[in-house]
Amino acid sequence: MNQSSQSFDLVLRGGAVFTPSGLQNTDVGVRGGRIVALGSFADAGEVIDCTGLTVLPGVIDTQVHFREPGLEHKEDLESGSRAAVMGGVTGVFEMPNTNPNTDSAEALADKLARAKGRMWCEHAFYVGATDANAESLAELEMLPGACGVKVFMGASTGSLLVEDDATLLKVLKSGRRRVAIHAEDEPRMQARRDFRVEGDPSSHPVWRDDESAILATRRVLGLARQAKRRIHVLHVTTPAELELLGANKDIASCEVTPQHLTLAGEEAYPRLGTYAQMNPPIRSGAHRDGLWHWLRQGVPDVWGSDHAPHTKEEKAKPYPASPSGMPGVQTLLPLLLDHMAAGRVTLERVVDLTSAGAVRLFGLTAKGRIAPGFDADFSIVDLKSRRTVENDWLQSKCGWSPFEGVTLTGRPVGTIIRGRRVMWDAGLIGTAIGEPFRFDETIRS
Numbered sequence: 116m117n118q119s120s121q122s123f124d125l126v127l128r129g130g131a132v133f134t135p136s137g138l139q140n141t142d143v144g145v146r147g148g149r150i151v152a153l154g155s156f157a158d159a160g161e162v163i164d165c166t167g168l169t170v171l172p173g174v175i176d177t178q179v180h181f182r183e184p185g186l187e188h189k190e191d192l193e194s195g196s197r198a199a200v201m202g203g204v205t206g207v208f209e210m211p212n213t214n215p216n217t218d219s220a221e222a223l224a225d226k227l228a229r230a231k232g233r234m235w236c237e238h239a240f241y242v243g244a245t246d247a248n249a250e251s252l253a254e255l256e257m258l259p260g261a262c263g264v265k266v267f268m269g270a271s272t273g274s275l276l277v278e279d280d281a282t283l284l285k286v287l288k289s290g291r292r293r294v295a296i297h298a299e300d301e302p303r304m305q306a307r308r309d310f311r312v313e314g315d316p317s318s319h320p321v322w323r324d325d326e327s328a329i330l331a332t333r334r335v336l337g338l339a340r341q342a343k344r345r346i347h348v349l350h351v352t353t354p355a356e357l358e359l360l361g362a363n364k365d366i367a368s369c370e371v372t373p374q375h376l377t378l379a380g381e382e383a384y385p386r387l388g389t390y391a392q393m394n395p396p397i398r399s400g401a402h403r404d405g406l407w408h409w410l411r412q413g414v415p416d417v418w419g420s421d422h423a424p425h426t427k428e429e430k431a432k433p434y435p436a437s438p439s440g441m442p443g444v445q446t447l448l449p450l451l452l453d454h455m456a457a458g459r460v461t462l463e464r465v466v467d468l469t470s471a472g473a474v475r476l477f478g479l480t481a482k483g484r485i486a487p488g489f490d491a492d493f494s495i496v497d498l499k500s501r502r503t504v505e506n507d508w509l510q511s512k513c514g515w516s517p518f519e520g521v522t523l524t525g526r527p528v529g530t531i532i533r534g535r536r537v538m539w540d541a542g543l544i545g546t547a548i549g550e551p552f553r554f555d556e557t558i559r560s
Contacts, residue, residue: 124145266286347368500526
């Protein structure tokens with residue numbers, strides 16, 4: 116296809132580009148923030164030499180906690196999104212357990228206003244489900260900037276909790292978009308509180324055991340069928356859950372995290388202590404290997420970071436006074452690339468887990484595909500380069516990562532959003548340009 120040099124604002128030249136037809140050595144022409152053509156092109160307004168690099172569709176992290184409003188000492192929308200683009204992430208779905216909770220139209224509008232001009236990446240916000248707002252969720256989930264409804268079946272950071280079946284069914288019957296679920300059974304965990312051992316974070320997965328997760332997942336699957344509602348089970352930690360979810364793909368999708376696919380409790384708790392504490396917990400190496408089995412089978416749909424930062428001072432408290440959660444948005448893509456380098460996952464599956472899966476599940480408009488007409492969002496990586504995760508590279512306010520000191524193969528080199536570079540070679544470029552995602556199901560509103 117012939118295009119004059121004046122046709123393009125930007126050309127990505129010489130890279131291996133992951134297109135709908137697979138990996139191709141081709142140029143990508145961009146105009147007005149959208150992809151115009153693939154081919155071989157003359158100079159444009161800006162040309163980026165991608166020789167030796169791989170150009171992926173923009174990576175989307177569908178679970179982050181950026182803590183604003185109310186908990187900005189841990190993270191805020193600016194710092195969290197800065198960490199995202201430094202790690203090659205072009206967009207995020209942010210969670211509602213802030214202070215106050217994001218559980219109303221006013222709270223959602225406040226988050227969108229806070230994000231404008233401050234968030235480096237594209238974004239959307241979950242609305243938290245409660246007994247009080249259950250009947251209004253059908254309206255709330257359709258608001259611009261909303262990625263859907265989030266349900267906490269088990270208590271975690273914050274006060275959002277829907278633990279009983281009657282309320283959960285009421286939530287599932289209100290609306291039609293896919294509902295994200297934190298599936299841990301609160302009554303079982305309350306009954307098992309004595310399994311926590313003072314000062315021993317390795318007792319965390321004993322308290323919040325396999326059955327707490329499986330029981331909640333089984334319960335919500337039954338209620339979803341009763342309500343005829345699609346669900347998305349977050350941060351799955353047990354192979355038994357993935358087997359169950361694989362048998363219910365007509366109504367349920369699911370997510371796995373880098374933490375649960377990289378860390379094993381036998382090593383993590385002695386080395387990291389409370390820094391390895393999260394909900395649901397890091398479990399055994401056998402659990403981790405079982406998750407990989409089902410990932411290779413194709414059951415998990417997305418790879419989400421569950422970025423949930425706390426300060427070092429907070430994490431230093433003795434267990435169980437220590438809070439659960441760890442940062443991860445900046446290491447989301449590097450960890451997956453490292454697993455790819457080790458032969459555990461293919462490039463095709465990397466793209467499926469980080470962009471195509473999110474588009475398929477949530478109906479993102481004009482995202483997740485390198486083809487004409489789609490937004491020019493790219494995560495540009497060097498698949499062979501090695502980098503050690505060091506503190507001075509990390510951008511999160513919390514100032515730490517469970518993967519500090521770990522050398523990973525595969526490095527995000529550039530983050531491009533709507534045709535504009537926001538990160539290149541570990542340096543930020545320009546200003547925060549993130550805009551709210553648009554969704555097929557809400558575009559009329």
